Amino acid sequence: MKKILLFLFTLSTITSYSQTDEEVLREIYTQSLTNGKSYEWLDYLSNQIGGRLSGSLQAEFAVQWGKEELEKLGLDKVWLQEVMVPKWVRGAKEYAYIESSIKKTTTSVDICALGGSVATNPLGLKAKIIEVQNFEELEKLGEAAIKGKIVFFNRPMQEDLISTFNAYGGCVNQRYNGAVEAEKYGAVGVIVRSMNMRLDDFPHTGSMTYDDLPLEKRIPAAAISTNGAELLSTALKLDENLEFYFKQSCSQFKDVLSYNVIGEITGSEFPKEYFVVGGHLDSWDLGDGSHDDGAGVVQSMDVLRLLKASGIKPKRSIRVVLFMNEENGLRGGNKYAEEAKRKGENHVFALESDAGGFTPRGFSFDCSDANFDQVLSWKPLFKPYLIHYFEKGGSGADVGPLKNDSNVLAGLRPDSQRYFDHHHAANDTFDAVNKRELELGAATMTSLVYLFDKYGTNPLPKQSEIKN
Incomplete structure (x- = not known):
């Protein structure tokens, strides 16, 4: 019986490499759309475990779940990689209101603490508030106008930018650095407009920094x-003397032990050349982290399952890495790269999914011109699946530390128009993910991994790249 099973597996492997690339990609997409596991996995991760903030009990549950699911796939290796992560706890639900200086009436508004923030005092914080658009305006106002007040950063995401990630990048510094900048001029608190492309009542959290400020100045x-x-x-335009009140009870604790979850299919020809495909297992705590980044986690897991289901025996070792602590520290990505360097591992390709589970459009690549030209030659293979976006650019935060002079880093690029409606907010939930879109993303990632594994990552360089 064992001989028969070995023969059938060998036959399926031979068949996969005797097929055309078009036929192999068709098989991958068929497997994902008719027999995919990503949506089922995400259902459990989101609805049974929930939000997975680094250092939380839910993050610990997610680690054990990830390890158990990868072991069920029959991979050659599955293991946990230790990493110390920050532990920040939100505490009781935040509360805020606007108080008119004219009528002395109050109007409640929806807020949430930024990740890493200190708490207000137990009674909350109430002060006059001043609105600014950027740090330059803050500097012009100076201490005389700001001291003792709450600074309200209200620069919206730029609506006419087609890439919502560019719009996000254009205003996220007010969230990340706002407290440090405002404190320079004596501000007592900071309120930041949520990084969101639409008008709604969901505050969006995210990481912020105090740099090296001592605790008493935070x-x-x-x-x-x-x-x-x-x-x-609008209220400030009508009443510049109004006051703003908010209360939050968050706490920062000592770092705690957590893990990256890693599974591997060992390469049949070049086992010491490593491919990585991954997403981050941690999430913020307001929703269940389905788009950010549960989708990337389950898609990455399904890449290895789809390779096996399609009868593909990779030449190189393919690893799935479920990174811990991307959201507020990047400890998992840095730890993985640190260990890879320590062990002298040759990582030739890494692909990350961390842009939501929406319809895949293509990839961005951090690679040489020669490798990018090779990618462009594969565009006709992806055309039947409406994958058209192949650009040089960034890859992903967790795979970024693996970058060297010769490897290829890539990031899956889904349609981004709805992503920031959910990003870091309470509506980043399972019901916002479409099963078919998620499965198309898993198949698209698997197809790219298959092609790079088959053809390698070291095509002949362009003449312009050859140094005299």
């Missing part, structure tokens, strides 16, 4: 929903 920082930001901005 001021509380919170995000306000876009509807709340619009209301507050």
Whole structure:
């Protein structure tokens, strides 16, 4: 019986490499759309475990779940990689209101503490509030106008940019660095407009920093929903002396032990050449992290399952890495790269999915011109699946530390128009993910891994790249 099974497996492997690339990709997409596991996995990760903030009990459950599921796939190796991560706890639900100086009435608004923020005092913080668009405006106002007040950063995401990630990049510094900049001029707190492309009542959290500020100088920082930001901005125009009140109870604890979850199919020809495909297992705590980044986690897991289901025996060792702590520290990505360097492992390719589970459009690549030309030659293979976006650019935060002069890093690029409606907010939940879109993404990732494994990552360089 064992001989028969070995023969059938060998036959399926031979068949996969005797097929054309078009036929192999068709098989991969068929397997994902008719027999995919990504949606089932995400259902459990999101609805049974939930939000997975680094250092939380839910993050610990997710690690054990990931290890158990990878072991069920019959991979050659599955293991946990230790990594110390920060532990920040949100505490009781935040509360805020606007108080009119004219009528002395109050209007509640939706806020949430930014990740890493200190708490207000137990009674909360109430002060006059001043609105700014950027750090330059903050500097012009100076200490005389800001001291003792709450600074309200209200620069929205730029709506006319087609790439919502560019719009996000254009305003996220007010969230990350806002507290540090405002404290320079004596501010007592910071309120930041949520990084969101639409108007709604969901405040969006995210990481922030105090740099090297001593604890006594750290001021509380919170995000306000876009509807709340619009209301507050309008109210300030009518009543510049109004006051803003908010209360939050977050706490920062000592680092705790957590893990990256890693599974591997060992390469049949070049086992010491490593491919990585991954997403981050941690998430923020307001929703269940389905788009950010549960989708990337389950798609990456399904890449290895789809390779096996399609009868493909990789030449190189393919690893799935479920990274811990991308959201507020990048400890998992840095730890994985550190260990790879220590062991002298040759990572020739890495692919990350961390842009949501929406319809895949293509990839961005951090690679040489020669490798990128090879990618462009594969565009006709992806055309039947409406995958058209192949650009040089960034890859992903967790695979970024693996970058060297010769390897290829890539990031899956789904349609981004709805991503920031959910990003870091309470509506990043399982019901916002479409099963078919998620499965198309898993198949698209698997197809790219298959092609790079088959053809390698070292095509002949362009003449312009050859140094005299």
